[in-house]
Every structure is written in structure tokens, then in C-alpha cells.
Amino acid sequence: MAPRKQQExxxxxxxxxxxxxxxxxxxxxxxxxxxxxxxxxxxxxxxxAALLGAALVEADVLGFEPPDTGSLRGDLVALVEGVRRLLTEPPASDIAVAALGAAVRHPELDGRRFFVDRFVRERQIFERAVRRGELAGSVDPMLVVDLLAGAVWVRAVFRGLPVSDGFAAEAVSAVLDGVGAG
Known part of the structure; x- marks a missing residue:
């Protein structure tokens, strides 16, 4: 099948x-x-179910390329900002929330494939950070992604609250710098 027709x-x-x-x-x-x-x-x-599962991973509208800003902090802020746009800016937000919500309620969709595909790409951020000496190799990249992306999901989708322009930087600072008094 022609790629353009497949995207349609x-x-x-x-x-x-x-x-x-x-x-x-x-x-x-x-x-x-x-x-x-x-x-x-x-x-x-x-x-x-197979069609929707493939569309979640391969559709251009939900496409994802991992950021490469040259720093772990910059990459994570860009990553969180991308999740914010995905979940709050139409048309992607309408599609993502409905399709991924359906994947949770209908196991035959195997919505995990969407998250596995994204995480394989996100992992590059952490591999580069380890090579640059910005991150210990023992850090669990999935935990960091879950903390950051989960914060956007909870704020935007589950609580229905606005996600401010500064949210990405604040969330990344909370994860990388901690939230304690020092």
C-alpha cells in the first residue's frame, strides 16, 4: 500500500x-x-483493534521525534512540552485522549505498543545524557519519563486543569533538582 494512502x-x-x-x-x-x-x-x-493500534504508532498526527537540544535538561523540557501539546492542543489532543483512552478500556487494542514505541525513541535522550556525563547509568529512564509525562496526563486529562507554558521547566526541575528545602 502506498504510504500516502496508508496515512489517509x-x-x-x-x-x-x-x-x-x-x-x-x-x-x-x-x-x-x-x-x-x-x-x-x-x-x-x-x-x-489492529487498525487503531497501528494508527496510534504510525500516524503522522501523533508522530514523535525525540528532542536533541544538547543537554539532558533541555531535552526533558522539550519532551514534556511535546507531551503537553499532544494532550492539550487540538487536533492531536482530541485524537490522543480518545484513542489512548480507548486503548486502556479495550485490551485488544494493545495500547502498550504506542508507549513502547515512544519509549524506545525517548531512551535516546538518556543514552546521550549518560555519554555526556550528565546522568548516572543507573538511573531508570522509564521512571523519569513516567514522572514527567504522568504529571502532564494528570494535570491536563484527569484533572482537566490548564498546563501553563512554564510547566515543563518546573516539572523537569522538580525531577532533576528535587523538591526538598535543600
């Missing part, structure tokens, strides 16, 4: 799940919106 299918999938939820998502709806025959979709993805 992924976009249609994500938009439909954002508009109608996972239960309202159908392969027929994706076929209609993307202008592809549903048998073509089924040839590549055997179910709507």
Missing part, C-alpha cells in the same frame, strides 16, 4: 475514534472517510 487510513481511523469513540469506530467508516475499499483495509489489518 490512519488519519481517518484516529479522527473517527476521536469523534465517535472506539465503540463507534468501524472499518466501514474508515473506508468511507479514506476513500479505500474496506476489503483493502481488512487485507492489511484484520480488525478495527
Amino acid at each position: 487510513i490512519f488519519d481517518a481511523t484516529l479522527w473517527l475514534v476521536a469523534e465517535k469513540g472506539y465503540d463507534g469506530l468501524t472499518v466501514e467508516g474508515v473506508a468511507e472517510r479514506s476513500g479505500v475499499n474496506k476489503t483493502t483495509i481488512y487485507r492489511w489489518w484484520p480488525s478495527k
Whole structure:
């Protein structure tokens, strides 16, 4: 399948799940919106769960490249800022919250694939920081990412509060510098 047509299918999938939820998502709806025959979709993805799982990882609208600012602090601030945009700025926020929320409620989607794919890329930030001598090799990169990205998820999605422009720097400082009195 041509990459452009594949992206059209992924976009249609994500938009439909954002508009109608996972239960309202159908392969027929994706076929209609993307202008592809549903048998073509089924040839590549055997179910709507498989299609949505692939779209979460491969769609351009949720695309992710790890930042490389030259410093661990800069990379982490850029990473948190990217998560903030993903979860608060339409259209990505509508799509991400609906699709990833569906993945939590429907294990057949294997939403973990989205997070595994992102973490494989995020890990580069920590590997570079270790090579530069900014970070001990014993630090658990997943814990750091969970603390930082989790803070954005809790603030923006679960609490429904605004995430200020300075939030990324504050969250990274809390993790890297600690929150104690000294």
C-alpha cells in the first residue's frame, strides 16, 4: 500500500475514534472517510483493534521525534512540552485522549505498543545524557519519563486543569533538582 494512502487510513481511523469513540469506530467508516475499499483495509489489518493500534504508532498526527537540544535538561523540557501539546492542543489532543483512552478500556487494542514505541525513541535522550556525563547509568529512564509525562496526563486529562507554558521547566526541575528545602 502506498504510504500516502496508508496515512489517509490512519488519519481517518484516529479522527473517527476521536469523534465517535472506539465503540463507534468501524472499518466501514474508515473506508468511507479514506476513500479505500474496506476489503483493502481488512487485507492489511484484520480488525478495527489492529487498525487503531497501528494508527496510534504510525500516524503522522501523533508522530514523535525525540528532542536533541544538547543537554539532558533541555531535552526533558522539550519532551514534556511535546507531551503537553499532544494532550492539550487540538487536533492531536482530541485524537490522543480518545484513542489512548480507548486503548486502556479495550485490551485488544494493545495500547502498550504506542508507549513502547515512544519509549524506545525517548531512551535516546538518556543514552546521550549518560555519554555526556550528565546522568548516572543507573538511573531508570522509564521512571523519569513516567514522572514527567504522568504529571502532564494528570494535570491536563484527569484533572482537566490548564498546563501553563512554564510547566515543563518546573516539572523537569522538580525531577532533576528535587523538591526538598535543600
